[in-house]
Amino acid sequence: MSSHLGFNQYGKAESRVVRIVRDTAVHEIHDLNVSTALRGDFADAHTRGDQAAVLPTDSQKNTAFAYAKIHGVASPEDYALALGRRLLEACPAARQAQVEVEQYAWDRLGDHSFVRRGGAVRTAVVTVDRDGAQVLSGVQELVLMNSTDSEFKGFLRDEFTTLPEADDRILATSLVARWQHTSTDVDWNASYDSALTTLLRTFADTYSRALQETLHAMGCALLDAQPSLAEVRFSAPNKHHFLVDFSGFRVDGLTNDGEVFVAADRPYGLIEAQVVRDGAPPEGDAWLAVPGFC
Incomplete structure (x- = not known):
């Protein structure tokens, strides 16, 4: 039987990233659920078990947390663009990086107190290529x-x-x-x-x-x-x-x-x-x- 590897991607799903901005006495909260995926030339990982071109999903998770501090979270889209470009830079075999972000809303009770708001969830899906x-x-x-x-x-x-x-x-x-x-x-x-x-x-x-x-x-x-x-x-x-x-x-x-x-x-x-x-x-x-x- 003849066969070949079709579409494939891999990544880290649903990293719960919470960024507290405490530059002043009035804090801000950005509560995110972040999923990342890389697409590209990863055939060897599937057909030969060779991981030389594979950026671990754990590294993707760590980058998501680090970029919440390094780049900040002005918006889900802006954060996802920066994260996707970084992942593409870090993984030469990848042709695309996709970042999906859900942002959960909190209402302010005081300078540093919040209550989680129910209801609608803001989303962003960003696909970065070369x-x-x-x-x-x-x-x-x-x-x-x-x-x-x-x-x-x-x-x-x-x-x-x-x-x-x-x-x-x-x-x-x-x-x-x-x-x-x-x-x-x-x-x-x-x-x-x-x-x-x-x-x-x-x-x-x-x-x-x-x-x-x-x-x-x-x-x-x-x-x-x-x-x-x-x-x-x-x-x-x-x-x-x-x-x-x-x-x-x-x-x-x-x-x-x-x-x-x-x-x-x-x-x-x-x-x-x-x-x-x-x-x-x-x-x-x-x-x-x-x-x-x-």
Whole structure:
């Protein structure tokens, strides 16, 4: 049987890097989950067990911690770019270094006291090669709900379809969104804040005939708001809310007029979509190994 080695990469996943900035009496906290991966000429490691070209994953982990101090964490994107370029410099056999960062938010209680904020997680995926870099900014675990102004009807039916049509329903999702920049000369924090504001406002203001329509509207709004973005991708699981049936309760006059629901966590619909700016360059390797995007 003839065979050959296909795509491969290796790295260190989920290093929990916490950087405290204590240059003044008012401290800052940057709480990161960092994953790194190297891609390149590592065939000998797979086919012959020769590790001469392999920068250990432990070294990648140590670099992630060291660069939180050496370079700092002005933003996840800026930190990931610096870390990726350093890893590429340290490993001549690598053609690409990918750095994925999740940043967890903390709210200030005092000069050096904080409380961890739940909810959305800011993300960045940076792919650095010998010629440049690609940057994906994003957000995940962004839980959204519209309690009305959503319908779902007119869908295809077959002999197994039992879903009733809905003129007024709850629309809820735990959104993952990632948007691709065409440049690395970006005010990353301002761009992220603006993107999040655009996504939230569009979700709230869009009458939805389907989650697909809402995602498309959100993607178009984001590309309109930031001309330097090439595309945006969404992964949106339905967080289903089903009206509780009160008809079997022996309580006179008890009705459920769209007021009491059961939240079902599975199974769930999963809607994924990409909105691309006309004329945008083809997607690059930055999308590889990003969960939820094929």
